[in-house]
Amino acid sequence: xxxxxxxxxxxxxxxxxxxxxxxxxxxxxxxxxxxxxxxxxxxxxxxxxxxxxxxxxxxxxxxxxxxxxxxxxxxxxxxxxxxxxxxxxxxxxxxxxxxxxxxxxxxxxxxxxxxxxxxxxxxxxxxxxxxxxxxxxxxxxxxxxxxxxxxxxxxxxxxxxxxxxxxxxxxxxxxxxxxxxxxxxxxxxxxxxxxxxxxxxxxxxxxxxxxxxxxxxxxxxxxxxxxxxxxxxxxxxxxxxxxxxxxxxxxxxxxxxxxxxxxxxxxxxxxxxxxxxxxxxxxxxxxxxxxxxxxxxxxxxxxxxxxxxxxxxxxxxxxxxxxxxxxxxxxxxxxxxxxxxxxxxxxxxxxxxxxxxxxxxxxxxxxxxxxxxxxxxxxxxxxxxxxxxxxxxxxxxxxxxxxxxxxxxxxxxxxxxxxxxxxxxxxxxxxxxxxxxxxxxxxxxxxxxxxxxxxxxxxxxxxxxxxxxxxxxxxxxxxxxxxxxxxxxxxxxxxxxxxxxxxxxxxxxxxxxxxxxxxxxxxxxxxxxxxxxxxxxxxxxxxxxxxxxxxxxxxxxxxxxxxxx
Numbered sequence: 001x002x003x004x005x006x007x008x009x010x011x012x013x014x015x016x017x018x019x020x021x022x023x024x025x026x027x028x029x030x031x032x033x034x035x036x037x038x039x040x041x042x043x044x045x046x047x048x049x050x051x052x053x054x055x056x057x058x059x060x061x062x063x064x065x066x067x068x069x070x071x072x073x074x075x076x077x078x079x080x081x082x083x084x085x086x087x088x089x090x091x092x093x094x095x096x097x098x099x100x101x102x103x104x105x106x107x108x109x110x111x112x113x114x115x116x117x118x119x120x121x122x123x124x125x126x127x128x129x130x131x132x133x134x135x136x137x138x139x140x141x142x143x144x145x146x147x148x149x150x151x152x153x154x155x156x157x158x159x160x161x162x163x164x165x166x167x168x169x170x171x172x173x174x175x176x177x178x179x180x181x182x183x184x185x186x187x188x189x190x191x192x193x194x195x196x197x198x199x200x201x202x203x204x205x206x207x208x209x210x211x212x213x214x215x216x217x218x219x220x221x222x223x224x225x226x227x228x229x230x231x232x233x234x235x236x237x238x239x240x241x242x243x244x245x246x247x248x249x250x251x252x253x254x255x256x257x258x259x260x261x262x263x264x265x266x267x268x269x270x271x272x273x274x275x276x277x278x279x280x281x282x283x284x285x286x287x288x289x290x291x292x293x294x295x296x297x298x299x300x301x302x303x304x305x306x307x308x309x310x311x312x313x314x315x316x317x318x319x320x321x322x323x324x325x326x327x328x329x330x331x332x333x334x335x336x337x338x339x340x341x342x343x344x345x346x347x348x349x350x351x352x353x354x355x356x357x358x359x360x361x362x363x364x365x366x367x368x369x370x371x372x373x374x375x376x377x378x379x380x381x382x383x384x385x386x387x388x389x390x391x392x393x394x395x396x397x398x399x400x401x402x403x404x405x406x407x408x409x410x411x412x413x414x415x416x417x418x419x420x421x422x423x424x425x426x427x428x429x430x431x432x433x434x435x436x437x438x439x440x441x442x443x444x445x446x447x448x449x450x451x452x453x454x455x456x457x458x459x460x461x462x463x464x465x466x467x468x469x470x471x472x473x474x475x476x477x478x479x480x481x482x483x484x485x486x487x488x489x490x491x492x493x494x495x496x497x498x499x500x501x502x503x504x505x506x507x508x509x510x511x512x513x514x515x516x517x518x519x520x521x522x523x524x525x526x527x528x529x530x531x532x533x534x535x536x537x538x539x540x541x542x543x544x545x546x547x548x549x550x551x552x553x554x555x556x557x558x559x560x561x562x563x564x565x
Contacts (some may be wrong), residue, residue: 130177
């Protein structure tokens with residue numbers, strides 16, 4: 001398969017000099033995939049600028065020459081890499097945060113970098129660091145409405161965020177965010193010192209952290225729309241980013257009731273309040289992590305595991321200082337994503353990530369395909385239970401499904417269902433930024449069903465399929481089964497993904513004589529004639545999805561009777 005070469009003017013190199021490590025990236029902002037910030041290159045140097053500024057006795061010192069030399073070596077290598085990718089020099093940025101900003105020899109450090117690379121280091125002020133981090137969170141999902149915390153190595157930032165998916169507008173405090181000196185590495189050091197001094201010192205530290213968070217929240221002036229949403233939904237959504245919180249998220253993922261958890265990326269993972277606040281369980285799991293591969297937790301390094309007690313300390317303070325948190329959502333977006341996102345126009349920002357990620361794979365007939373699928377989902381009415389609706393099968397998900405409907409047709413029949421099932425986790429959409437786990441799970445099940453579902457999966461993928469179904473939940477999994485089979489029906493009428501509009505679909509809810517819910521799907525050509533004789537096999541599969549023995553969980557599980565007319 002030929003690989004297209006991006007226009008260099010759309011390439012951006014970025015260095016994020018954080019407290020715990022230095023991240024290098026090259027991003028392709030070419031349309032039409034600009035919104036999902038496609039990455040061409042990433043690398044990380046495990047150089048802790050925070051730790052480098054403390055002597056073995058715990059005294060604050062200047063960044064050592066040896067550390068500066070290591071940083072410059074990494075930067076000069078990245079400079080060569082940018083040249084290899086043909087990134088314009090004007091599109092290369094170095095952003096530095098807490099550790100560089102507060103270093104005793106910050107000016108000398110930045111001057112040495114300038115001399116070696118001819119690159120200026122941009123120091124982010126406390127508030128700007130929080131603002132950029134919050135914008136990074138905004139890139140991580142299609143819509144963000146709630147409180148946001150970014151946990152770095154030297155500091156943590158608290159703010160609120162409202163992103164409007166209809167306009168692309170992003171609202172946050174004018175000041176950006178409140179920065180507090182409680183990063184994972186910094187708090188680990190403070191906690192270690194307090195434990196040496198005794199219970200009184202540890203209690204005083206806990207009170208200090210709690211008070212600072214309480215004051216920070218009060219100063220944010222949370223808007224009325226968020227407070228009303230929190231009342232309606234019995235709590236705020238808390239969006240978390242930064243390495244310290246991501247480590248916490250991966251431990252929670254390893255403890256999830258769906259085990260092994262089927263989606264390996266942290267972005268879009270969510271946890272209930274009770275799970276997030278169970279510091280005892282998370283610390284117990286992290287204690288077992290060491291250099292032995294058998295005891296490893298996926299994506300939790302020894303360093304991150306060692307910081308878990310400090311993160312637990314912060315989480316406990318959050319539970320006492322913040323208003324009621326209903327759930328937490330983990331986000332991958334950080335300084336890189338936030339900085340680049342800040343340069344994008346509203347028209348790009350408002351785009352749905354899942355639609356953008358699939359648009360380049362769409363066929364000319366995909367819009368009509370999507371319309372047919374939308375028509376196959378009845379609107380709730382008074383004659384059938386409102387629970388019969390399919391709220392998570394949103395228009396963006398259905399558009400994405402339509403865009404990918406024919407993609408796997410060129411695969412051997414033996415692997416179509418499996419490739420479709422894995423497409424959102426390790427396949428063609430694995431690297432797409434901005435998708436929630438619900439979107440990845442639902443789209444995978446839809447595509448798998450469109451290409452035959454469980455019966456067409458090889459043995460190696462059956463356990464994974466059941467894990468995805470469990471993660472989706474019975475109701476969502478049934479709707480994915482039903483609509484995936486409708487997708488196969490539409491695909492049988494339009495095998496090329498194009499052609500004149502030869503098909504129509506409509507649907508309603510009704511109630512049978514026994515009082516059962518019935519989903520009635522009507523098919524026809526443009527003259528209103530039935531297509532059943534042409535696609536009999538696909539029609540039967542759609543109807544079978546409604547038989548009780550095929551419900552999710554069996555006869556006592558979740559499903560709706562289906563009639564195709």
